[in-house]
Amino acid sequence: MHVSRKQRWGWLRSSTAATVSFVFIVLLVLVALVGPFVLPDDPAAISRQALHPPSPDALFGTDHLGRDQLTRMVYGARISLLVGVLAAGMAIVVGIAVGACAGFFGGIVDIALMRMSEFFQVIPTLIVAVAIVALIGPGLGNIIGVIALLSWPQTARVTRAEVLRVKQLDYVNAVRCLGHREILVLLREVIPNSLPAVMPLIALGVAEAILQESSISFLGLGSPDTISWGLLLHDGQQNLLSAWWMVVIPGLAIFATVLSLNILGDAVSTALNPRLRLTGRVRRKVVTP
Amino acid sequence: MVRYAAVRLAWAVPTVLGIVLLGFVLTRVAPGDPVQAMIGEFPAPPGYADQIRERFGLDQSLPTQFWLFLTSLASGDLGFSFAHNAPVLDIILDRMANTLLLMVPALVLASLLGMLLGVLGARRAGTRLDTLVTVVTISGQSVPVFWLAMLLVLVFAVQLGWFPVAGMLSITGSDTAFGVVGDYVWHWVLPGITLTLAYMTVVARVARSSILETMHQDYVLTAEAKGLNRREVMRRHIFRNALPPIVTVIGFNFGLVLTGAVLTETVFGWPGIGSLFVQAVTNRDYPVIQGVFLFSAVVVVLVNLLVDLLYPVIDPRMRGSHARV
């Protein structure tokens, strides 16, 4: 339970890539938080300077309605990160709850919950997500909910495996023998001790959620008022042949962010489980292209 | 073996039913009127919409509609598409062929290249080559596929003009079979490479870690200690035993063959299931949406089953136990 300071931050210094990624994410969060207060333009403000390539006046160029792409990128960072964090957060909370119950109580509960999670794992995620968002509506909440709904099983599986291990540990058995109620044992002892295994999934989950959101928005299913990087890429695709910057820049941002998060996730898991340093094995969901 | 297959199939039924039900519920609870989408921009005469509703059974209660859907499904009838004015089954089979033409070569190529990369990375663990493999795989998993696709279009289709921007075959077509195949290959290159890269990284990653893990097993160490040559150990002991997770991930990729190309097909205008689905969603073409749900679920389940049956073949330890990895 007690992790020394050195251990806590050791993973970060373990590789240059992890350090760079960490710095990038911190900067990105700062830009997303502060940027909108610093930038002069409204992200929706149109101008007659349509489809201008990047220049000193407009560093990232303008789009087909003459809107400043830099401003839209900064606002986009907010939405993309927000969706990533909230969707991954929800998925992880649900995943921990389901996985812990399944692992701890076992029996029919385990079978039922795991069948359910298996169901969510075999269904074609993108098809279902697209259908739900398109049919229910493009609200930000809907998108976050859909991504969370389709990504919790992975956390559940990892948690379940960890809970199965932890509940066999001597001191947990000891606590049980003291006559504590099962649910309290689960909440106070088993779940907290299983959490480290879930840690790497946080960064990976956020990365995955950002990708998912960008796919949904790219297909034109997002809300036009909710400027995300995926929406910018959607606009970019429509101007693919006349405005390369509308495609290259938002895509690069998504790529860099997701890459950083993936590197961080790997670094965390390697630090938590030194055996993996040899094998590099991280349980991760396969990204559906 | 037969009994095992039957059990797995029996398990698959609720999964497929669940997906069918999900598709049905989604299309019915959604706001928006499919009949209006069919009528188009025109004030319809009174009663006109009701007539169409009746024709397509949309005036029935939801449970009745679901029952009708299931019964006609049992007789092989997937319904009739509003937008395409054709039986859903015909449309889907037609598009499915196109999707397979795009995906199967990409998946096969990706599986082979991915395993190769994985072996390279694992054998040279810790070297620069391994780092390179790691960089490629982690980048590949972080890149939005549709963005990669657009970049390829920008460079190789628009700037260089080497490959077509979109489509699967040229409009004028070709008179010779050889010409048609060439035309298809030429159209396949950009979307095919996009998908190959995306899937390759997934396979490479799993292959590398699985092989690394196996390399540290006692029996491998024993084999090496016995002085067997490295190539032999790799082939007979390591690779063989590292195979199950690799097969799993390849199976997973194949399972999603119909849906994996949604984004790529959209960017490249490839006339497959993915683009059919995106169209159907925007047109509220309920029967097609349901049909795609059903087909993609069936494919996932069948491929999973196939993978399950493959395990005992590739992994002697599992003969008789049939545990899933």
Add this chain to the structure above:
Amino acid sequence: MVTRPVSGHGPRPRSARRLVTAAAALIAVVLAACQNTSGPDTGAADAESGDPVTGGTLVLGIQSDPSPLNPNLTTNGPTQQIGTMIYEPLVYFDNEAAEPKPVLAESWEISDDGLTYTFHLVDATFSNGDPLTSTDVKYTIEEVSAPMFAPFAQAASVIESIDDSDPKTVVITLTEPFGPLLLSLTRVWILPASVFQGTDPLTNPASIDQPVGTGPFVLDEVSRGSQWTLTRNPDYWQEDRPYLDSVVARVVPDAQSATLALAAGEIQYISSQVISPTDVQALVQRNQALAHPDSFAPNMTQVFFNTTRDITGDPAVRHALAMAIDREFLLENVFQGGGEVARAPFDSRLEWAYNDEVDFDELYPYDPEAAGKALDEAGYPMRGDSRFSLTILAEGASRFQEVAEAIRSMLLEIGVDAQVSAPEASVATEQAFTAPGDFDLYIQSYTTNWDPALGIARAYVSTSIGTPFGNASGYSNPEVDELFAAGRSGTTEEERAEPYRQVQEILAEDLPVMPLIETKLNDAHAPNVNGVWYAANWGQWQEAWVG
């Protein structure tokens, strides 16, 4: 020189419209290569000079299979395009002359009270050998058009009876005078009663892939998803027509591919429903195609104000918002110059009914400052950051969404906090037209169908409140209803024009709907294609020839 094959068979997501637009840039890059290989197709400049040539094949691009083939069943583009080569109506509406033109009815008389229409049929035969009779006309109108074809609904509601006692004469009697009857009949394509009687027109093979029509072409071969081949109807009732031996309709779902194929001469015609205005311009500049000027019924993109809501229900607010909208910007940046800025409630292309004394540019010139002042005076001063907030509704992933986004930004400038709501099309339709509409501003385009009674009245009359693609504003003004009714029941253009001119003045003042852009859409065809003319939205090919 390598031929630069152009790819096909891609689906076209509706959102890809702008991608198509961008194809112009692509054409510049790629097509230099095509010019050499496409031979005479791209170079022929003096097409107009020669005499019609008999023979030859025309290849046209269609977005999807023409299913069904019977044009009486759906307004779906490919169906109309191909179906109208096989089936013919009593009269055409000639876009160029903007008037009806005889087809299966060689002449007609209208009684003075405007209640009786008598049509005299030509001697035509269906492709199964049966002669065309008045019974076929009666059957088609009563059993197919009236119950099944939305654009005919208004006419159907005023038809009292159809007399077919003389096989060569059709007498239609109305319950009340109906100005656009001839125009409505241009969308009734006569079916052989002998083939259809007692069957379901939707599933009858003659509606699907075994058509039996009187038209210049007959269906020869079908390869679904790929191409539909039509050949000359050897027994066509118009002598020496058509000129073309055959017409091949290739299914090219991807608009971008179709555009490139046209430029490369692989196909010779694309409908304006597929190709974007920018691309047409680009092709015309390179002499790779001609744009047909009369190829689409006038169509206006307009903004509906929800008059049932407090803020937008105030005419002063509507006037102010109108002044805040920069229509020139929309025309240039969203419509890429494809059209004209609208200046009155009616489309200026309906010349006989248009009131040129009403001018939005004078009434509501683009002036954000004046708009702001007008809102101050109307009782909506700035409070903090904004005056009030509004929701602009538009179909998602459409050009209307971009119009909405641009207008939103224009409104922000005068302190109106506007949000864009762009759900999927059928959801937007439901929100807009289920009274009272769930929006403040709604963007949609209406085709005029060449007649105010068929295309414009629906946006304003109180009877179409709650009807899809009707009166979304919830505007109700008895005087307007009366004027539109008078315009509809007049029997001559002069008689009808007067109420229509009056109603435009009222509408321009009340402004429940503000037309923004008169959209201009041109079909494009290869320079060597001659003699095609347009009836409503579709090309007519009996006089077409390839030079």
